[in-house]
Amino acid sequence: MSTPLIDTVDAVETVDAPARRRGARSPSLIVGSVLLLVIVALAVVSLVWTPYPLDHTDPAARLAGPSAPHWAGTDRLGRDQFTQLMLGARTAVWIGLSSVAVAFVIGVPLGLLAAAAGRFVENAVIGVIDIVIAFPTLLLAMLLVTVYGASTAVAISAIGIGVSAEVARLTRISASRVFTQDYVLAARTCGTGPLMILVRHVLPNIWHTLLVQATLAFGVAVIAEASLSYLGLGTPPPAPSWGRMLQEAQSTVAVAPWNVLLPGLAVAVAVIGVNLLGDGLREVLDPQLRTRRRATGR
Amino acid sequence: MSEPMPAEGREPILSGHQLTRQFAGRSHRALDGVDVAVRPGVSLGIVGESGAGKSTLLRLLLGVDRPTSGEVRFAGQPLDRARSREFRRQVQVVFQDPRSSLNPRMSVASIVAEPLRSLRIGGDRAARSARVAEVLTAVGLRPEDGRRYPHEFSGGQRQRIAIARALAPAPRVLLADEPVSALDVSVRLQIIDLLRDLVDRLGLTLVLVSHDLAIVSQLCPEVLVMRHGRVVERGATADVLTRPVDGYTRALLAAIPQLPTDLVEEQ
Amino acid sequence: MTVLETTGLSIALDREPLVRDVSFALDTRDRVGLIGESGSGKSLTALALLGLLPAGMRASGRIVIDGRDYLGAPDRQWRRVRGRTVSIVFQEPLTALDPLMPVGRQIAGPLRLHQGLNRSDAERRAIEWCERVHLPDPARLVRALPHEISGGQRQRVALAMALACRPRVLIADEPTTALDVTVQAQILALLDELIEETGVALLFISHDLPVVAGLARHLLVMRDGRLVESGPVDDVLRRPRSDYARQLVTSAARVTRLARPAGGGEDR
Numbered sequence: 117m118s119t120p121l122i123d124t125v126d127a128v129e130t131v132d133a134p135a136r137r138r139g140a141r142s143p144s145l146i147v148g149s150v151l152l153l154v155i156v157a158l159a160v161v162s163l164v165w166t167p168y169p170l171d172h173t174d175p176a177a178r179l180a181g182p183s184a185p186h187w188a189g190t191d192r193l194g195r196d197q198f199t200q201l202m203l204g205a206r207t208a209v210w211i212g213l214s215s216v217a218v219a220f221v222i223g224v225p226l227g228l229l230a231a232a233a234g235r236f237v238e239n240a241v242i243g244v245i246d247i248v249i250a251f252p253t254l255l256l257a258m259l260l261v262t263v264y265g266a267s268t269a270v271a272i273s274a275i276g277i278g279v280s281a282e283v284a285r286l287t288r289i290s291a292s293r294v295f296t297q298d299y300v301l302a303a304r305t306c307g308t309g310p311l312m313i314l315v316r317h318v319l320p321n322i323w324h325t326l327l328v329q330a331t332l333a334f335g336v337a338v339i340a341e342a343s344l345s346y347l348g349l350g351t352p353p354p355a356p357s358w359g360r361m362l363q364e365a366q367s368t369v370a371v372a373p374w375n376v377l378l379p380g381l382a383v384a385v386a387v388i389g390v391n392l393l394g395d396g397l398r399e400v401l402d403p404q405l406r407t408r409r410r411a412t413g414r
Numbered sequence: 415m416s417e418p419m420p421a422e423g424r425e426p427i428l429s430g431h432q433l434t435r436q437f438a439g440r441s442h443r444a445l446d447g448v449d450v451a452v453r454p455g456v457s458l459g460i461v462g463e464s465g466a467g468k469s470t471l472l473r474l475l476l477g478v479d480r481p482t483s484g485e486v487r488f489a490g491q492p493l494d495r496a497r498s499r500e501f502r503r504q505v506q507v508v509f510q511d512p513r514s515s516l517n518p519r520m521s522v523a524s525i526v527a528e529p530l531r532s533l534r535i536g537g538d539r540a541a542r543s544a545r546v547a548e549v550l551t552a553v554g555l556r557p558e559d560g561r562r563y564p565h566e567f568s569g570g571q572r573q574r575i576a577i578a579r580a581l582a583p584a585p586r587v588l589l590a591d592e593p594v595s596a597l598d599v600s601v602r603l604q605i606i607d608l609l610r611d612l613v614d615r616l617g618l619t620l621v622l623v624s625h626d627l628a629i630v631s632q633l634c635p636e637v638l639v640m641r642h643g644r645v646v647e648r649g650a651t652a653d654v655l656t657r658p659v660d661g662y663t664r665a666l667l668a669a670i671p672q673l674p675t676d677l678v679e680e681q
Numbered sequence: 682m683t684v685l686e687t688t689g690l691s692i693a694l695d696r697e698p699l700v701r702d703v704s705f706a707l708d709t710r711d712r713v714g715l716i717g718e719s720g721s722g723k724s725l726t727a728l729a730l731l732g733l734l735p736a737g738m739r740a741s742g743r744i745v746i747d748g749r750d751y752l753g754a755p756d757r758q759w760r761r762v763r764g765r766t767v768s769i770v771f772q773e774p775l776t777a778l779d780p781l782m783p784v785g786r787q788i789a790g791p792l793r794l795h796q797g798l799n800r801s802d803a804e805r806r807a808i809e810w811c812e813r814v815h816l817p818d819p820a821r822l823v824r825a826l827p828h829e830i831s832g833g834q835r836q837r838v839a840l841a842m843a844l845a846c847r848p849r850v851l852i853a854d855e856p857t858t859a860l861d862v863t864v865q866a867q868i869l870a871l872l873d874e875l876i877e878e879t880g881v882a883l884l885f886i887s888h889d890l891p892v893v894a895g896l897a898r899h900l901l902v903m904r905d906g907r908l909v910e911s912g913p914v915d916d917v918l919r920r921p922r923s924d925y926a927r928q929l930v931t932s933a934a935r936v937t938r939l940a941r942p943a944g945g946g947e948d949r
Binding site: 463464598599600602603606625626627628629631632651655665666667668669670671672673674677 | 718719861862863864865866869888889890891892894895918919928929930932933934935936937938939940
């Protein structure tokens with residue numbers, strides 16, 4: 117139709133394109149995925165196979181160091197630590213995923229409501245969010261445990277509610293930004309109803325932000341689960357947990373330091389993994405970035 | 415899809431009566447007792463500088479904001495009671511910045527089809543995509559462009575997409591809020607030509623909000639000059655340009671940067 | 682006398698050329714307009730002339746200011762040039778001014794830095810400059826914060842800041858694009874008055890041909906990073922040599938034409 121005119125992207129705007137382009141190959145995405153895959157693989161394999169049954173004890177080899185029969189050594193009761201680590205990974209992944217699901221089921225609608233509704237509702241929701249953020253997840257867990265007793269469900273609820281505030285906050289902020297765009301106004305003038313505006317315009321423009329948030333929330337949940345179990349407020353025994361492994365190994369740290377190191381390392385790998393994955397996803401999913409990549413030719 | 419050009423002097427299709435808009439926490443009224451009438455076939459320019467209230471007026475006429483007092487009427491009926499689906503179908507809008515007015519995650523075809531889907535007009539899927547192809551062609555794009563995404567287009571082309579979306583439900587009135595201000599000069603010219611062509615060909619009535627009297631003068635036979643939320647001058651554009659009555663209109667005219675007149679006359 | 686001269690200026694990002702082989706010179710009292718559409722490289726050229734290219738961009742060629750080639754000079758040397766020999770006014774004064782500092786102190790800052798004035802002298806000069814740019818009630822206005830004054834007044838402050846140290850070159854990068862038409866006319870008149878008074882050489886960068894043509898005497902036309910035309914304003918407007926300049930003049934003439942048809946119905 118017309119002469120091709122470079123009339124939208126000013127040259128100055130593309131300044132940081134090369135840096136971003138490098139990021140798009142995203143080593144953090146790859147490293148993060150690999151680390152997380154290790155944890156998930158441990159959890160999945162534990163469903164069908166572990167070196168020993170969970171309740172197997174080897175009284176002859178208490179507090180043994182890593183060896184051929186016990187890859188990660190044994191604890192003071194002679195339980196195989198690798199078995200515990202694998203089952204702990206299952207607990208961590210399960211509680212992590214469930215709490216993130218709870219957090220999103222509560223947080224996303226709340227955030228959308230705040231962004232879409234008038235100022236009164238928005239302020240009310242912001243108030244609630246602030247209170248929940250200020251309220252320590254641990255304290256919430258203790259309250260719930262006092263009332264309902266320690267259980268996996270209580271841990272998931274406590275972590276999920278705690279994380280949901282952050283999810284709601286981010287959802288509200290991202291959705292509010294979309295609501296100020298002219299395409300939402302244009303949709304209203306096209307007769308598009310509020311629900312369809314959410315489905316067609318708001319969610320497609322914020323899901324990538326929420327996905328990144330979900331990975332980070334998973335990391336927070338894994339740490340929270342470990343902390344709760346460490347304090348005896350999380351998954352009750354006999355279900356193994358990295359947090360309780362740490363707690364149980366604490367008294368014997370001088371003679372069997374690996375019993376503390378390995379579960380600690382597992383938590384660290386899981387959390388670093390999801391954080392790297394989140395960073396990588398952010399780089400890859402950024403719509404601005406994709407536009408620029410195409411605009412500058414690959 | 416062309417309609418016969420309505421005769422002049424008809425009932426206004428869209429009008430505002432004593433429109434006042436006061437925003438919470440502001441001492442000034444953004445709009446203060448404004449009367450406006452859009453007659454079918456007579457494009458109207460709304461001119462003013464920032465803070466004049468022209469965008470507020472446009473939002474009221476578009477039914478996305480409500481006046482503090484006063485009333486907007488569509489085809490003689492107050493907007494509240496007029497059937498809103500019919501209103502949405504007949505009154506469409508183009509915004510200033512096509513980067514913000516097109517959803518980056520929707521294909522051009524779904525963007526253009528949105529009013530058809532939302533208003534449930536244009537028949538089945540096949541009929542809708544035929545309509546999308548038709549309006550894309552009408553604005554100078556190709557039907558195949560529907561498969562692409564907004565960021566693959568230049569600013570001028572994106573504004574064409576926005577215009578195509580507005581045309582899809584075959585409206586009678588097209589509101590345009592500074593439709594060329596965000597564009598480069600040569601692209602501006604193309605969009606102005608396109609709008610003029612659409613007005614002529616489709617019998618559209620244009621309501622053009624702009625700070626630029628020159629552009630209004632090229633597209634609108636009638637003009638309304640606003641300042642501080644009030645109308646300071648109104649009338650036939652030719653009269654306002656040649657015999658401005660209000661001092662502010664005169665200042666506005668004098669302030670327009672002009673190329674040497676002989677150059678301009680040659681065009 | 683030539684104050685600023687650039688020869689063969691090229692700017693590249695990742696070996697992708699953004700500006701190619703741009704040469705021109707500014708003499709005292711010159712008024713040069715640099716016109717181009719967005720993405721033409723005009724703003725990058727301006728930033729290069731102040732040693733302010735964004736990180737990652739490479740410039741080559743020569744940028745001679747007062748007889749010295751500054752291209753590739755360390756920032757320390759550029760800082761002696763910026764604001765003192767060459768200064769700049771940007772499109773949006775709200776982002777160019779420090780939002781938390783009274784405007785008087787912002788005008789006084791470069792005076793103290795480059796001319797070693799003490800605080801009270803610098804502040805007195807700041808008030809004088811507010812008067813020169815016709816700001817109302819200067820003694821009170823110098824204490825205002827940028828957001829407390831209007832856009833036109835902010836641009837006047839930016840002009841005072843840019844000119845206070847008596848630079849020899851003033852680069853104005855779309856200085857009126859963000860302003861209303863009537864305010865734009867006032868700022869252009871002020872700019873005209875100030876460059877006449879101070880004798881500063883002007884490089885006026887804009888996408889708006891009528892605005893540039895009203896102020897400049899010499900025009901440079903840029904497209905896709907290259908200078909496609911250079912000549913006296915009148916020649917470029919009336920006898921453009923390049924197709925692009927011709928197209929630009931035609932478009933601008935048509936876009937800014939005030940259609941005054943008798944009856945307003947010539948289109949029917």
